[in-house]
Every structure is written in structure tokens, then in C-alpha cells.
Amino acid sequence: MTDIKFTIDDNSNALKFQQLVDAILDAISRDQLKAGEMLPSVNQIMKESNLSRDTVFKAYAELKKRGIVESVPNRGYFVTKKITKVFLFLDTFKAYKEVLYGSFLKHLPKNIGVDLHFHHYNINMFEKIVLESLGKYSKYVIMSFDHVKIPEILQKIPADQLLIIDWKIHSKENQSVVYQDFGKPVYNCLKSNLEKIRQYNEFIFYYPEFTYHSKDSIVYFRKFCEDFSIKHSVIFEEDQFRIKKGALYFLVSDRTLAGLLDQCAEKGYEPGREVGVISYNETPMKKYVKNGISVISTDFELMGQKAAEFVTTGSFINFEVPTTLKLRSSL
Template structure:
């Protein structure tokens, strides 16, 4: 029986030829061009059609067998054993809103797609090591980049067609797909939608602690908003100097700082939404219930998860910005 699969070496690729063959088979399975039970070309046929050595083809087929993608039967040859597609998912940390994204992503995928989840915690050495060890083992790479000068070079090892940068579109190479949020103008627009409530406070303070990795462009747009609307404001960087006073409104990008805000409300008998105000970044399932509701600025992480799944399933190039909005609750 003639195989549906045909392989051509890409001489411009930096990948070894055996790895190109492995990736080509995995891609064909991922795109449903090869299904369980379909036969692959014989070693001799691949050698003849692609000018590869027998050792190279045997090495590629052995790798695919080790992964469980193919099996071999004497006098029959090699065939597809299972249609599970492996996807590499690389997040920064696993916080409550990331759990929403992750859950939505998994729920939107068919059972034939398996996810390997890793975390880099903004450590560039771990980031590089884990990426290097993953090369060639997955059909798609979903990566949360961060602001470091070496990130772009490290992820350049991944073919752009297989790579999706999520949440923060930074340090990505040309031709790479992205599904991300806007940390600049979207912040300005969100604050603008709550302008009347913001004006009831004497001062508006952006607490941007040294331990956060939240994009610094948000500082520019926060200060621009306050300047444009003549709102008394300041940006605070020293978390240790946080001392809540009546009449203050805070923009918080860390749940750690939100906990401190709520602690001081209890200690000083200040009521959120009356004596003091808070806008927290990133929606989580609990924020709608804490203190009768915490006002949030957030992108739609559930929608982001669904769109990431669409990229994995279809492989179509995308550059999508997921909208952010202000959800007003009692704390404002």
C-alpha cells in the first residue's frame, strides 16, 4: 500500500535531517494527514526519495517509536500507532488567573492533544535550559515571554510556524504568532471608563513594587491618564513604605499587595469603596466575593485560553490582542 506521507529535506534548516523527518511525521499526525493505522514509507523508500542515509532514517524512526508515535511489524513496515499530539506550554508562574487560562485551554482541546506544562519563573537560565531540551520534541510551542535581552535569541531556535507567544507580545521574532493583552492603551481606556468613581478620591497611587514583572509600559499610561484628567497621583515603588490613608485609591498589580491593602483596611477600620479604593489587576474567581467585590482591570483569560487552543488545532498564523476592561465592584 502506498503511503500518504512524503518527506523532503529542507537544506536551509538548521535542524539535523533526522529531526526534520521526526518533525514532519509529527506535523502530519497533528494536522490529521496521517491517522492511526496509516503506513509510513519504508526505510529504503525514504532514502531514495529524500537522499538520506539509512542510518538517518533508522534514527528518526527509532525516535518516533520511543515516543510511541509509530510501531513496526515484520513484513509490514512502520505505521502510525497513536494520534496524540504533544504541545509544549511554558508559563511564567501559576497564579489564580493563569489557572483560568490553563483550564480554558485544556477544555478547548481534543483528547488527542497532550500538554507538557513547564514554568520559568522569570529565570533566564532555566528558560534557556528548558527550551533547549524541548527542541524537536513538540509540534507546537506556547510560550509566555518576558522582558529580558536574551529571550529573543533563545526562542529563535523554534520554527516560527510552530511558536505562539502569549499574554505579553515581547521579544518575539518576525513571523511568530501571538495572542496577547495590551498593557498600555488598554489600561488608559479602562481607567477612563471609571473616571467618575476615580475622581471621588483625593489621590490615585500606582503601587509598582520591585518584585513585580508587570510591564513597565503600564506606568507610562497610568501617569498619562492622571495627567490628562488632572488627577493627583504618584507611582510608588517601595512596598515597605505602603501605609494606607483615608481618601487614597490604589492600582495594584500584585495579589500580594492586595492582601496588604486589605490587611491595613482591617487594622485602620477603613472601608473599601468608601474610605479608600482599590483597583486590582487580573481577574480571579475569588475577587468578585472578597469585601463584597474587588474592582479589576483584566483581559479575558478564558477567551485567551480558547484562542490558544485554536492555534494548536489549526496551526494558522495569528496576531490577536485580547481586550481588557474595567469591571466595577464595591471596592471602587
């Protein structure tokens, strides 16, 4: 029987039985408790952690229900399987991130726990949360962003435990990545719909100052327009975003998509007729809004599946998730 001790925080908002469940799961994920080992007795935990008998029994019952431990009459409780605890660090929780998260969970075995965090592109929060997480998880799945401090922070995580998802920026050759390319696939998606794009008088890319979308999309948007002699512009200021009849708009923010639809309602324009719209990132609702919004998007379902594959196999991965244009009535 292990001599491990569990600390319970009386001032925590978490229920004591849940703290004990989490502490045992954490000990298993760190190999402090191994499959086949006996857990401390109910009486031992009651004494060392100052818990009631009911609290300990409730925690053990929860672990037994999950299949993590089993009870043997007249002997005690034993660890039945190794569990893995995963640190999932996303930027923000938008609709398409929900698709990614749902796919990630769906493709993980039941004995793998996931702690979800968000950094909101705040480098101080990013660093603080990563540093506090070190050594507590067996795998780290992190959505990176463009900041000079990111490589130094990510280097603190062992390469075999780290997966960078969505944006490949700042990744090293020895670090696993499951990513989308924001550049050349955009060019290819536009090229494959050249004739539809030519129906409009002008092609306008609105890149608002609040977005963190990769500027590679701007580079390849301009290249496409120049290669095929498409009249175009890139606007950055909100006061420049006044829709024009006969123009096609490329939008990388759902907030700006809502703004365009508001302007359409005010002017009586129908997307796909008086103005065209291509939005970035698929969400479940875009196929229904205004008879369908055309979307350039990576496959977030597949991205979540590949991230789960890294967690379950532990194998190095370098995978580019395809980006496609889903043609709907707004183009």
C-alpha cells in the first residue's frame, strides 16, 4: 500500500470529495499511484486529511464508477488503470472552438481527463498558467499566438508532451503540431471560385484591429487579386467598413460579419445579390444564416480528432489540416 498523502484545502470552493477525487487522479497521472496498487484505507485518509467517512466513501465511489479503481472485499481499493490528465489551452471559446473541443473529447478514451484553460492572447496570463501547470499533466495541447515570448515559454514543456494546435507559429522541429495554413490554401480556395469572384466590382478584405488572425491571409489575398487582375483593397478601420453595392467582402471576424449583415438589413441588400460575403472559420450556424454564408475554413472536427490521437498514442505528429471553401448563397 502506498504511503501517499492527499492535501485538502478547507478554503477552496471545490467540494472536499471532489478535491480528493482530483488529487487521486493527479497522483495516478503522475505515476505516484500505479495500476494494481492499493489506495490508502478510508480510515487512513480520514485521519491524515481530516475528512469524514462519508466524504472519503463518496470520492472512492466516484472513482469506482469511472472505472479508475475497484474494491476488493476485506482488502480495500485498488487502481485499475492508468489515467492521463491533459492540459488544453485555447485562445478563446468561439463557436468553431466548441467544434474542436467537442471533437477532442469525443475521440479521447474515458480514462483521460481534460483541464480546459483560455489565454485570451494575454501573454502574462499565458505564461502564468503554463508555468503553474508544469509537471501536473502528461500531455499539453496548446493553441499558440504571435508573441516573441511564446517560444521561450513553450520550451519549458518537454517536447514529447507538447502539441501545438491551430497556428504553427513559433513551433520547433522537435515539437508536434496539428495546424492550419492561413496563406496558400486561401489563395487556392479563391482561385477555384475565380469566376464567381469576377462577378463583383471589387474585392474587399476587412482586417479589423481587434483580430489576431494570421496576416498571411492578407498576403495571399493580395497575391490572388494581383495575379488575376481583381480590383481589391484591404481595410483596417471600422469607419472604412461601409458596404458598397456590387462589392465582395472577405471577413475574418464573426463580429464584422454581424456588422455587414446589419448594414445589409439597413440598405435592403441581399447577401449574394447586391453584395457578396466570404467569412473565415466555419460555425454550425453559418450554413443557415441568410440562406447560407460562404466560408473558408479548416476542418476543426479533424483538428480535434488529430489532437486526441497525439494524446492517446504519444507519437510525434506534424499534420496540416486541410482548408477548403464551402460555397453557399452569399457568394
